[in-house]
Amino acid sequence: MNKFYLWIGLISVGILLGLWTTFKVYTVGFTVYAKTDVLVWTLPLSTYIFFSLTSAGLAFVSSFPVVFGIQRYEVIEKRTVYLEIAVLMGSFVCLLLHLGAPLSVVYILFSPNPASPLWWLAVLYFVYFILLISAFWRIHTGKISKTLGTLIFIIAIFSSTTLGWLLGMTDARAALNASFFSFYFPLTGLASGMAALILFTMVYNKLSGQETTTEKRALFNEFSRLMGIIAGMVAVLFLWRTISGGISSTAVEYGAFKHMIGSIPYNIEFWLGLVIPTVLMLLPKIRVTTSGKIVASFLLLVGMFAGRLEFVLSGVVRPLGQMAEGRPEIVGYMPTIYELFVVLFGFAVMLLIYSLGERFLKLEAIPE
Amino acid sequence: MPRYAMVIDLQRCVGCGSCSISCRNENNVSEGIYWSHKITETSGTFPNVRFHYIPTLCNHCTNPPCVRGCPTRAMHKLDNGITMHDPNKCIGCRYCMINCPYGVIYFNWKDGHSAWKSDNAVIPGVTGSPADEVRKVGGKGAPYYNPERGATLPDIRPKGVVEKCTFCDHRVLRGKLPRCVESCPADARVFGDLDDPNSHVNQLLGKFRPFRLKEAVGTEPAVFYIRDFSAAGYPRTKGGV
Numbered sequence: 001m002n003k004f005y006l007w008i009g010l011i012s013v014g015i016l017l018g019l020w021t022t023f024k025v026y027t028v029g030f031t032v033y034a035k036t037d038v039l040v041w042t043l044p045l046s047t048y049i050f051f052s053l054t055s056a057g058l059a060f061v062s063s064f065p066v067v068f069g070i071q072r073y074e075v076i077e078k079r080t081v082y083l084e085i086a087v088l089m090g091s092f093v094c095l096l097l098h099l100g101a102p103l104s105v106v107y108i109l110f111s112p113n114p115a116s117p118l119w120w121l122a123v124l125y126f127v128y129f130i131l132l133i134s135a136f137w138r139i140h141t142g143k144i145s146k147t148l149g150t151l152i153f154i155i156a157i158f159s160s161t162t163l164g165w166l167l168g169m170t171d172a173r174a175a176l177n178a179s180f181f182s183f184y185f186p187l188t189g190l191a192s193g194m195a196a197l198i199l200f201t202m203v204y205n206k207l208s209g210q211e212t213t214t215e216k217r218a219l220f221n222e223f224s225r226l227m228g229i230i231a232g233m234v235a236v237l238f239l240w241r242t243i244s245g246g247i248s249s250t251a252v253e254y255g256a257f258k259h260m261i262g263s264i265p266y267n268i269e270f271w272l273g274l275v276i277p278t279v280l281m282l283l284p285k286i287r288v289t290t291s292g293k294i295v296a297s298f299l300l301l302v303g304m305f306a307g308r309l310e311f312v313l314s315g316v317v318r319p320l321g322q323m324a325e326g327r328p329e330i331v332g333y334m335p336t337i338y339e340l341f342v343v344l345f346g347f348a349v350m351l352l353i354y355s356l357g358e359r360f361l362k363l364e365a366i367p368e
Numbered sequence: 369m370p371r372y373a374m375v376i377d378l379q380r381c382v383g384c385g386s387c388s389i390s391c392r393n394e395n396n397v398s399e400g401i402y403w404s405h406k407i408t409e410t411s412g413t414f415p416n417v418r419f420h421y422i423p424t425l426c427n428h429c430t431n432p433p434c435v436r437g438c439p440t441r442a443m444h445k446l447d448n449g450i451t452m453h454d455p456n457k458c459i460g461c462r463y464c465m466i467n468c469p470y471g472v473i474y475f476n477w478k479d480g481h482s483a484w485k486s487d488n489a490v491i492p493g494v495t496g497s498p499a500d501e502v503r504k505v506g507g508k509g510a511p512y513y514n515p516e517r518g519a520t521l522p523d524i525r526p527k528g529v530v531e532k533c534t535f536c537d538h539r540v541l542r543g544k545l546p547r548c549v550e551s552c553p554a555d556a557r558v559f560g561d562l563d564d565p566n567s568h569v570n571q572l573l574g575k576f577r578p579f580r581l582k583e584a585v586g587t588e589p590a591v592f593y594i595r596d597f598s599a600a601g602y603p604r605t606k607g608g609v
Contacts, residue, residue, distance in 0.1 A: 037475065040475060118438075171469065321424065322402065322470065
């Protein structure tokens with residue numbers, strides 16, 4: 001009991017710091033971020049992308065039993081759907097602190113522009129959120145219908161691929177512009193969604209001291225192996241992105257991405273987030289241990305988090321047109337303390353929602 | 369309905385920056401934001417060097433990626449070809465800034481003209497404060513405040529939204545030229561209707577070989593550049609090996 005409230009207290013500190021940041025952003029202005037007219041998208045947005053793709057990845061996982069009929073995954077369905085909601089709420093927090101005028105989002109309804117991928121993304125996430133809430137309610141009170149599960153699966157596919165369209169439309173920024181990302185995003189989203197589920201379940205098992213059934217242990221061993229395979233696939237794609245866009249391309253527009261190769265987020269993404277988890281999860285002796293699973297899934301999430309930042313920065317650090325006047329060829333970026341608080345705010349909200357659910361909503365329960 | 373465009377004659381442009389200053393005055397543009405700006409380059413190696421100066425502004429593209437990407441139609445096209453922005457509908461996502469290949473859209477990171485709000489004297493005991501200056505001339509936000517800008521756009525754009533050149537749509541509506549065109553001492557900027565075959569703009573586009581910035585991205589800018597200034601000459605030669 002005491003440990004739980006201590007945990008909630010810690011999370012509350014993160015939320016308070018986030019609220020303080022919100023106050024500063026809307027009174028002082030966005031100058032509290034590491035703002036320049038070149039670095040228009042930075043850590044708050046990359047964290048939003050991290051959360052939203054993780055949520056989409058969790059939706060793919062939750063579709064295993066309900067859409068594809070793989071019954072043995074029913075035991076993790078309730079936790080997965082609830083975690084999707086918690087992660088999505090974290091993404092909304094980061095998005096709100098990225099937008100300059102969040103109250104004007106009503107114009108997405110009153111002045112729609114269906115030619116804009118951003119408009120589609122807003123609509124998809126709104127529908128996705130409503131469907132997730134109803135799905136969880138259905139699971140909590142009985143069983144999710146196949147129709148609802150399929151809808152969530154389809155929307156998760158469209159939201160993660162629309163993000164690829166959103167960036168693929170930016171003809172001026174070659175490092176962002178590739179239909180490649182409409183494939184890369186859902187796949188990396190699946191990797192981070194699986195990692196999130198493994199991490200939260202393993203930590204819960206460890207902290208609660210509950211005995212895990214043999215079936216469940218086997219399921220998570222299989223699931224961890226799958227995560228390792230997907231991390232390996234992403235690593236291969238990642239290398240090809242580096243070779244085609246970063247090494248062999250002669251286009252000057254790729255200068256920003258070339259700069260990012262060798263940067264700290266790039267190396268965290270590749271080595272910590274992809275290579276090490278792949279190796280750990282393909283070694284049976286490590287894969288079957290709880291600690292091995294926790295380390296691999298945690299590292300994969302850290303890598304994906306860094307990867308989203310690397311991706312966003314590779315599109316913006318090279319100034320375009322008149323923005324380049326009086327500026328170096330590549331503009332450096334170091335997040336401010338307030339940007340870090342935005343990240344903390346997102347994680348704190350996500351963890352608060354998840355912890356309350358773990359405590360009061362019996363996430364271990366299997367749908368009837 | 370006319371389709372407005374601008375031709376900038378680089379042979380006539382002397383790089384004085386009067387376009388940028390008059391734009392700032394006309395549109396109450398805050399510090400750090402440039403509706404009218406420039407791209408400068410130095411080519412060659414000393415002693416064979418040359419300075420290039422290209423004035424820049426929103427290109428009011430016929431196929432604008434900023435308009436296509438805006439989720440709320442805050443960035444939109446007027447019938448006369450001007451790319452306009454409605455700050456009331458802007459959610460501040462900055463996707464237009466990501467989409468614009470020319471870097472001409474700016475975000476209001478803080479309240480406009482915040483430097484003019486300071487009550488601290490520039491030289492204590494000698495000069496007044498920036499806020500004193502604003503009060504003295506009865507300005508709003510800045511001493512050079514122009515209330516006419518408010519006719520079609522908030523006179524000073526709020527924090528959290530983007531802004532950019534509007535071809536001085538408020539002046540064009542009243543039959544006046546954009547302020548940068550009017551203030552150019554060298555008449556290097558020519559404004560007019562692309563759909564009128566006899567407009568000055570079309571006369572220049574027919575007489576010289578124009579170019580536009582980053583034509584390869586397919587945005588079809590409405591700002592054209594003609595000629596280039598160079599007083600240099602060189603003896604006739606075929607080079608050597």
